[in-house]
Amino acid sequence: MMKIAVLPGDGIGPEIVAQAAKVLEALRGDGLKIEMEYAHIGGAGYDAAQDPLPEATLKLAQASDAVLLGAVGGYQYDTLPRPMRPEQGLLRIRKGLGLFANLRPALVYPELVNASSLKPELVSGLDIMILRELTGDIYFGQPRGIRELPNGERQGFDTMHYSESEVRRVAHVGFGIAMKRNKKMCSVDKANVLDTSMFWREIVTEVAKEYPAVELSHMYVDNAAMQLVRAPKQFDVILTGNIFGDILSDEASMLTGSIGMLPSASLDADNKGLYEPCHGSAPDIAGKDIANPLATILSVAMMMRYTFAREDIAQRIEGAVRKVLQQGLRTGDIYESGMQKIGTAAMGDAVVAAL
Ligand code: IPM
Ligand code: MG
Numbered sequence: 314m315m316k317i318a319v320l321p322g323d324g325i326g327p328e329i330v331a332q333a334a335k336v337l338e339a340l341r342g343d344g345l346k347i348e349m350e351y352a353h354i355g356g357a358g359y360d361a362a363q364d365p366l367p368e369a370t371l372k373l374a375q376a377s378d379a380v381l382l383g384a385v386g387g388y389q390y391d392t393l394p395r396p397m398r399p400e401q402g403l404l405r406i407r408k409g410l411g412l413f414a415n416l417r418p419a420l421v422y423p424e425l426v427n428a429s430s431l432k433p434e435l436v437s438g439l440d441i442m443i444l445r446e447l448t449g450d451i452y453f454g455q456p457r458g459i460r461e462l463p464n465g466e467r468q469g470f471d472t473m474h475y476s477e478s479e480v481r482r483v484a485h486v487g488f489g490i491a492m493k494r495n496k497k498m499c500s501v502d503k504a505n506v507l508d509t510s511m512f513w514r515e516i517v518t519e520v521a522k523e524y525p526a527v528e529l530s531h532m533y534v535d536n537a538a539m540q541l542v543r544a545p546k547q548f549d550v551i552l553t554g555n556i557f558g559d560i561l562s563d564e565a566s567m568l569t570g571s572i573g574m575l576p577s578a579s580l581d582a583d584n585k586g587l588y589e590p591c592h593g594s595a596p597d598i599a600g601k602d603i604a605n606p607l608a609t610i611l612s613v614a615m616m617m618r619y620t621f622a623r624e625d626i627a628q629r630i631e632g633a634v635r636k637v638l639q640q641g642l643r644t645g646d647i648y649e650s651g652m653q654k655i656g657t658a659a660m661g662d663a664v665v666a667a668l
Contacts, residue, residue: 314346315621318377320370323356323399324594325604326383332606332661333381333613336630339665354406355385355399365402371409379620380587383609384594408448412579412587414486415447415558419565419575424638428570428647436545436568442490443551443565445558446483447579449475452555473509475554480516487552488524497549499530501537501557513554541565566591571646573605576612578619586620588612602656605644607634610664633667
């Protein structure tokens with residue numbers, strides 16, 4: 314039995330998750346044992362239980378094998394005190410489930426090569442895996458806050474740190490992924506300035522000794538940001554910390570044409586995982602049936618691959634998405650002239666038909 318917690322969240326979340334649920338239901342129709350249970354997160358959690366991560370949601374997620382999440386956030390929650398903000402629900406569920414390894418692939422589909430903001434020759438055939446550490450770094454470091462200095466001036470502050478075990482475990486995941494790909498890993502840091510990064514680099518270099526087949530390189534994050542738009546195909550696996558990974562993965566998503574195409578997986582040490590599109594809740598287009606559900610559907614493919622070890626089903630879903638693109642069907646974000654523009658629900662139906 315595959316026990317999946319489904320957390321649609323806010324904005325376009327419910328619409329895109331509904332399409333991914335159609336895919337899961339189609340697979341169930343084919344005999345796969347799938348159980349789905351829904352719960353609130355983000356603004357929806359706040360509306361339902363005055364908490365962006367209601368107790369019942371965390372319990373359900375903990376009792377499930379995998380979590381499918383839409384997106385969180387909305388204008389109406391922007392003025393809430395920080396602990397009540399939708400984003401806190403996301404950060405807390407990642408931390409609460411120990412999901413330290415965040416896989417964000419940036420893959421350019423041949424059908425969408427013209428949708429990229431870069432020249433086709435720079436991105437055609439691009440296949441990068443960004444591995445972002447997800448439960449440490451300046452995102453979670455204490456102390457943090459706003460304090461008053463002795464001279465009476467106020468100061469905002471956060472703390473960046475990484476413990477050895479945190480770096481080690483994510484580095485092992487990174488080398489494991491690299492072993493299954495082109496055996497190249499680039500660790501991205503800011504070791505020329507930050508002590509945390511110097512330490513990160515030392516530990517990654519040590520772990521690398523256990524993976525002599527993988528070619529390890531190091532790059533400063535500012536240079537990496539530039540190289541990603543200059544010559545992105547030089548990368549295979551990028552391993553980096555939480556905040557650098559947040560920024561670089563958004564940048565990398567644009568290489569592929571649309572952030573609406575990018576899935577992600579966040580895994581714990583036992584491959585239990587939370588699967589969500591890389592994009593946000595896009596409140597400006599919510600409820601209009603125009604959002605691209607493919608990133609969420611592709612997140613289900615990652616779920617089959619990483620949590621349930623069903624590479625066959627993962628490829629079947631990915632194949633269905635490819636087929637739909639080959640048929641010329643496009644949501645607005647990836648539309649180009651000559652193609653057929655369709656809505657969110659129609660795209661979900663098309664993928665199910667192609668399955
Ligand atoms: C992401 C998002 C989140 C993050 C926000 C919504 C907290 O940007 O998943 O990349 O920064 O991790
Ligand atoms: Mg982000």
